[in-house]
Amino acid sequence: MRMITFDDFLKVELRVGRVIEVREFPEAKKAAFILHIDFGPEIGIKKSSAQITSLYRPATLVGRLVVAVVNFPPKQIGPLMSECLVTGFHNENGEVALCVPDQEVPLGTRLL
Numbered sequence: 001m002r003m004i005t006f007d008d009f010l011k012v013e014l015r016v017g018r019v020i021e022v023r024e025f026p027e028a029k030k031a032a033f034i035l036h037i038d039f040g041p042e043i044g045i046k047k048s049s050a051q052i053t054s055l056y057r058p059a060t061l062v063g064r065l066v067v068a069v070v071n072f073p074p075k076q077i078g079p080l081m082s083e084c085l086v087t088g089f090h091n092e093n094g095e096v097a098l099c100v101p102d103q104e105v106p107l108g109t110r111l112l
Helices: 006-010
Strands: 014-024 033-038 045-050 065-069 075-077 080-082 088-090 096-098
Touching: 033 065, 045 080
Parallel strands: none
Antiparallel strands: 014 033, 014 065, 033 045, 075 080, 088 096
16 A cells, blocks of 8 residues: 555545436446536536446436545546546445445535
8 A cells, every 4th residue: 555645635625516417328438327416616516427337326326425536637538528536436246336425414525
């Protein structure tokens, strides 16, 4: 494991947002959804591609809180310009389980 300083950690803007729209992403190389996530008035709405189709359905994602990195530069993923990186963990089957707060918190709140 490579050690980092606290200042390195502070450079990563991990923020909470609410999924407000989910669409299928048929152009993706691996099965994915396009998520529109509201991070509150300071950051606004950002789009992301998320390979979470094994464990989640669009209807169950809308309204959920998620944690994402919001200060990476935009990345072109097929026809989508991804504006944030939604975080998650691989389970024993290699499927991605979302990293989510277990309580309601204000949109845009930074992970401590």
